[in-house]
Structure formats: structure tokens, C-alpha cells
Amino acid sequence: MNLPPNHKRPEPVEVVKQRRDAALSGLVDGVPYVQFLGIQVERHGDELTAILPFDEKLIGNPMLPAIHGGVTAAFLETAAVIQLSWSTLWEDMETGVLDPSTLGPDNMPYLPKTIDFSIDYLRSGLPRDAYARARVVRQGRRYASVHVEAWQDKRDKLYAQATGHFLMPGS
Amino acid sequence: MMKGMTAEQKAELARKFTEAIPHCKALGMVLEKLEDGEAIMSMPYDEKLIGDPRTGVIHGGAVSALLDTCCGSAVMSHPKAPAITATIDLRIDYMRPATPGQKITAKATCYHVTRSVAFVRAVALDEDEGRPVATASGAFTADGDPKRRSTEISNDITDDVSEGGDA
Numbered sequence: 001m002n003l004p005p006n007h008k009r010p011e012p013v014e015v016v017k018q019r020r021d022a023a024l025s026g027l028v029d030g031v032p033y034v035q036f037l038g039i040q041v042e043r044h045g046d047e048l049t050a051i052l053p054f055d056e057k058l059i060g061n062p063m064l065p066a067i068h069g070g071v072t073a074a075f076l077e078t079a080a081v082i083q084l085s086w087s088t089l090w091e092d093m094e095t096g097v098l099d100p101s102t103l104g105p106d107n108m109p110y111l112p113k114t115i116d117f118s119i120d121y122l123r124s125g126l127p128r129d130a131y132a133r134a135r136v137v138r139q140g141r142r143y144a145s146v147h148v149e150a151w152q153d154k155r156d157k158l159y160a161q162a163t164g165h166f167l168m169p170g171s
Numbered sequence: 172m173m174k175g176m177t178a179e180q181k182a183e184l185a186r187k188f189t190e191a192i193p194h195c196k197a198l199g200m201v202l203e204k205l206e207d208g209e210a211i212m213s214m215p216y217d218e219k220l221i222g223d224p225r226t227g228v229i230h231g232g233a234v235s236a237l238l239d240t241c242c243g244s245a246v247m248s249h250p251k252a253p254a255i256t257a258t259i260d261l262r263i264d265y266m267r268p269a270t271p272g273q274k275i276t277a278k279a280t281c282y283h284v285t286r287s288v289a290f291v292r293a294v295a296l297d298e299d300e301g302r303p304v305a306t307a308s309g310a311f312t313a314d315g316d317p318k319r320r321s322t323e324i325s326n327d328i329t330d331d332v333s334e335g336g337d338a
Contacts, residue, residue, distance in 0.1 A: 032221040033230035057197040060240075061257075068194035069258040070239040074232025108224055114231045118262040 019100050023093050024048070026103025027082050027111075037071065039078055046090055050079035052130040059127070067125030072150065076132055076162040077117050080146040083134035084112050084166055110169035112144060117164040125159055126152055137163075142171035176254070182206050184254050185247035195240055198233065208249035208281035212241040215274050227271035231305075234275060234295050235263050238307040241277035242291040251284040252313045259288070261309035269304045273297040279307075289313040 020043065028034060028041050037058070040051045052058070052075045060068025089109060092098035103109065132150040139145075143165060150160045176184070182205050189195060189202050189212075198220070204211040214220075214237045222230025239261055246256045269275055279293035288310050295305040 030224050031230070032219050032224065033233055034222075036219040037232075057193050059193040060195075062191055062193065066257075068192065068236060068239070069243070069261070070232070070236025071194055073235040073239060073261065073263070074230065077232050077235065078230075111223065113268075114265050116262065116264045117231070117235070118260065119258075120260050121258045124257070 019093060023089055023098070023100035023103060024086065026100060026109065027085050027089070030108045033074070034078055037074060037078075039075060041082060046086070048083055048086060048133070050075065050082065050132040052132070054128050064124060065127050067127070067130065069121060072121065072125050072130075072160050073117070073119050073162070075130060076119060076148045076150055076160060077114060077164065079132040079150075080134045080148050080162070080164050081111055081114070081166070084136055084139070084144055084146055085109055087136055087139070112166035112168055115143070115165040115167055117162060119160060119162040121160055123157070123159040128152055130159065139168070142168055144168060178207065178250060181254055182248050185244055188247065189240065189244050192240070194236065198236060200237060200240060202244065203276075205244055205248045208245055210241050210245040210248060210279045211276065212237060212244065213274055213276040216272050226268070228268040229271070229275070231263075231265055234269065234305050237275055237277045238263060238279070238293050238295055238305065241279040242293050242307060242309050243311060245279035245281040245291055245293070246289040246311045246313065249281040249284055249289060252281065252289050256289060256311045256313060259310040259312060261307055263305055263307045265305045266303050269297045270299065275304065284313050287313060
């Protein structure tokens with residue numbers, strides 16, 4: 001088979017996965033509060049889903065029982081910050097500007113700072129796992145606006161949603 | 172059940188309820204004052220709450236949890252609100268990072284209650300009380316219909332409106 005002279009073989013899938021997973025774990029594993037809540041992030045290509053596995057210590061209303069509103073707020077805010085950092089990191093990582101293996105708890109990427117965060121509580125947070133996906137609605141040089149949706153059982157039956165504004169690092 | 176309760180009894184119920192919340196215990200929250208729609212609640216600095224490992228600044232989410240709980244407690248202690256509530260919405264503005272090592276104190280005021288909604292605002296401070304760390308404003312459920320109180324309210328909260336997480 002004849003290939004054009006400038007043809008570059010695609011990178012092996014393990015190399016690509018290893019690089020992307022390392023970058024993601026650099027964002028998630030180094031933050032004590034994210035670990036305390038037990039938040040995990042799943043990646044499919046560049047799409048992220050944050051997962052909050054249910055735990056007793058997340059309960060805010062022992063009578064129902066229901067997840068604490070503050071936990072839901074923290075979960076959605078974390079999902080927003082990770083998504084925003086991830087989309088800025090992606091370009092640098094894929095073009096080789098950033099080596100994800102250098103990331104760790106002692107060398108975290110600079111994270112965006114929350115300016116404000118507004119949460120709609122649509123349903124009671126049931127005592128089971130919750131999922132969240134964030135979308136960067138607008139990202140400028142200094143400010144970004146991010147929308148987050150969270151659900152438990154059914155993807156289209158949201159239990160909370162939020163919008164936040166963030167100050168980009170280095171601005 | 173709530174009818175005929177004195178203000179003191181209601182405040183006591185709200186205090187017990189707040190102190191029984193597992194997440195508040197996990198974060199070490201302490202209710203310092205609770206009466207007539209006003210609540211003061213504090214949370215000690217703890218390494219597990221860190222959001223930025225580089226500086227040791229606590230995560231915004233932990234401050235949100237404190238503000239949310241404090242707002243809910245303020246509603247429950249209001250003379251015109253029922254003794255149970257849930258957050259409808261909450262907006263938090265972050266003014267500056269909390270100083271690492273310092274206790275965070277939230278002060279919430281439930282300033283208006285209608286037949287169905289309680290309106291609350293709150294501020295979070297560290298030991299430099301002149302410069303707020305964050306402010307919050309929110310709307311909470313305040314269902315005054317006696318038929319829907321006690322056990323019915325649990326079903327109601329689960330079925331439709333709110334999250335019931337905080338208070």
C-alpha cells in the first residue's frame with residue numbers, strides 16, 4: 001500500500017488514552033474536597049460526566065432522606081470547574097504544549113475562580129448516585145459562563161441545574 | 172403538630188434538626204445562634220475542605236454548604252414559616268478566597284415569608300469580618316398548610332418541588 005510521503009501514523013490508542021486520563025486525574029485527584037465528597041469523573045473522548053456516588057455523610061435531611069443542598073451545590077460547581085479547565089487544557093495537551101505526566105497534587109493546573117453560582121433545585125436529591133454534565137456556554141479571555149445539569153435516575157429528569165460565572169486563570 | 176409551639180420550642184426543634192444532619196456533622200458545622208428568622212452558624216477550617224492545594228484555600232462548595240444550611244435554619248426559626256423547609260434556589264457570590272486556617276461564619280436572615288415561599292439572604296465571613304468571603308440569596312419552600320405538614324410534607328417534597336437537602 002502506498003501512503004503519501006507526509007503521512008503520519010495515528011498514535012496508538014493506549015498512548016492517547018493514557019495522556020488524556022493523566023490530564024483528567026491531574027484535575028480531579030489533587031483536590032481534597034473533591035476527594036472528601038467522593039466525586040469521580042468519567043471520560044468519553046472529550047466528554048466528561050461527573051459522578052457523585054451516594055454516601056451517608058452526604059445526607060442533608062435524615063427524615064426523607066435526601067442529599068444535602070450544599071452537597072448538590074458543591075457537586076455542580078465542581079463539575080463546572082472541571083469542565084472549564086478541561087476544555088482549556090485539551091488544546092495544550094493534544095498539541096503537546098502540556099505534558100500531562102507533570103500534573104499532580106503539587107503541580108495542579110491553575111483553576112478558574114468562581115465569581116457567582118446560581119442553583120435551581122428541581123427535585124429532592126434521592127439517596128442514590130448523581131450525575132452531572134457541564135457545558136461551557138461562553139468563554140472569553142477573562143470570563144466564562146458555564147451551565148450544569150444534574151440527574152439521578154433518568155437523564156432528562158433533572159434534579160438540579162446551575163449557571164456559574166468564572167474568572168479565567170491568569171487574567 | 173407545629174401549631175401551638177412557642178418560639179423557643181420551634182427554635183429548639185430547628186436546632187435539633189440542624190444538628191442531626193449527617194453532612195453538617197461531617198463538616199463540623201456548629202449552630203451558634205438561632206431565633207426569629209436569624210441564624211448564625213460556623214465551620215472550622217479543615218484540610219479535607221481544601222479546594223486549592225497550592226494555597227490551602229477551602230473549596231467554594233464547602234462555603235456553599237454552610238450558607239445553604241444556615242439559610243435553611245433561618246427559615247425554620249422564622250415565626251411565620253413551618254418548621255421544615257427545602258431550597259428552591261440559591262445564588263452565591265464569591266467575593267474573595269477565605270483565609271486558610273480561619274473559621275468560616277455564616278449569618279442568615281429570613282426577611283420575608285409568604286404563604287408558600289421564604290426569602291433569605293446570608294453572608295459568609297472569616298476572621299476578618301470587615302471583608303465578606305461570600306454572600307448568598309435564596310428562596311425556600313414555606314408551605315403553611317397544616318394538612319401537608321409532618322409526614323405529608325415528606326412525600327410532597329419527594330414527589331415534586333424541592334431538594335430538601337439542607338434544612
